Amino acid sequence: MHVRIAVADPLPVFRRGVMAILRDAGYEIDAPDDLLAWIRDEQTKAVVITVRSDADWQLLEALHRATADLVLLVLLDQVSVADSVRALRAGAVCVMTRDITPSDLSEAFDAAVRGQSRVPVEVLRALMDPVPPPPVDQPSxxxxxxxxxxxxxxxxxxxxxxxxxxxxxxxxxxxxxxxxxxxxxxxxxxxxxxxxxxx
Structure with a gap:
């Protein structure tokens, strides 16, 4: 299956490094300025996106809403259960730390484009727990x-x-x-x- 990939990260050197790793694994890589416009054509696509700010979280959700078939891999500075659950609920298929090794990134990406995901057990457990109700406002x-x-x-x-x-x-x-x-x-x-x- 031919998959086009976009890499989005605020650091140009880091972005080029991820692109090089995936290019070496045989994938066609892009670094579009407008991810939402890039995903709109009919080809199978994947996005590797670094999420560090509220704007990044909003972009992640917008990408998922734009097309459910998009393979979204999220890179975080530090991977926590809460952030992993948040990313998966926002459409990610895989959540990794930004200091992932090139071989682990390549393996995770290969699995994701084949429709598989490696998710830690504690994240699966958190995903299976019902979402807690929002706290009730207490009256003054x-x-x-x-x-x-x-x-x-x-x-x-x-x-x-x-x-x-x-x-x-x-x-x-x-x-x-x-x-x-x-x-x-x-x-x-x-x-x-x-x-x-x-x-």
Missing amino acids: PRERDWLRALAQGTTVARLAVAAGYSERMMFRILRDLYTRLGADNRTEALIKAQERGWL
Whole structure:
């Protein structure tokens, strides 16, 4: 199978080194300025990309969204379980450290273009664990006071007067608070607040 490869790294010397390793292994190598434009034609392609910043992570995700068939190999300064999982979930098929040996890079790349990946067991375990729910916003002390007052039967109109807001504004503030707590309405918000010991 003929595969075209792009190498993206901020350091020209490093980029040329990776290109030379893969060229020696028999691959056709490019170093395009615009990776998203480069991947748009119909040939089978692979990208070796160094990910070091938020912009690099966003580019990785954009490349994966642009074409699911793209073989994405990620190079990181330091490989951690969390960053490996993040890269794999963003579309990478292989995650390696930037100080990988030329022979290991060539082997990993050969495996990836054949549809195989070497993933450490601890990364596989982390991938299999369900994604933890995002942390619930805790209400501020003032918001807890409002929840307590509502639980004791205070009306929104009375709460608005005490807080110095219009009734309409108080409704908006409370609706936002309920949403942050993961509740659809006042009753659900009060139940959640009770369960979490905020009342």
